[in-house]
Amino acid sequence: MRVFPCTQCGKCCQNVHLAEETRFLDRGDGTCKHYSDSSKQCTVYADRPDICRVDRQYEMNYANRYSWDEFVDLNLQVCAVLAEQPERGPR
Numbered sequence: 849m850r851v852f853p854c855t856q857c858g859k860c861c862q863n864v865h866l867a868e869e870t871r872f873l874d875r876g877d878g879t880c881k882h883y884s885d886s887s888k889q890c891t892v893y894a895d896r897p898d899i900c901r902v903d904r905q906y907e908m909n910y911a912n913r914y915s916w917d918e919f920v921d922l923n924l925q926v927c928a929v930l931a932e933q934p935e936r937g938p939r
């Protein structure tokens with residue numbers, strides 16, 4: 849199985865306000881409350897929520913509809929959309 853090609857750009861963590869499923873993580877400016885602006889990394893990575901785990905999301909919700917490769921490609925399309933979002937700095 850191909851590994852999800854995350855580039856750790858942080859755009860998904862900086863735009864949690866855009867999806868109902870991740871809105872609970874919003875610290876108030878659209879960025880996740882667990883995202884570190886200084887290190888540009890998740891501070892709870894080992895214990896991050898299921899919604900942040902692409903492989904778990906696939907198994908839980910999408911394996912009956914898409915192949916893994918299709919699911920990766922769909923997620924990469926979202927990555928491309930998020931890449932167009934403006935950079936967010938610390939509040």
Ligand code: SF4
Pocket residue numbers: 860861864873880881882883884889890891892893896897900
């Ligand atoms: S919990 Fe971690 S991986 Fe999930 S959105 Fe927040 S910073 Fe990103």
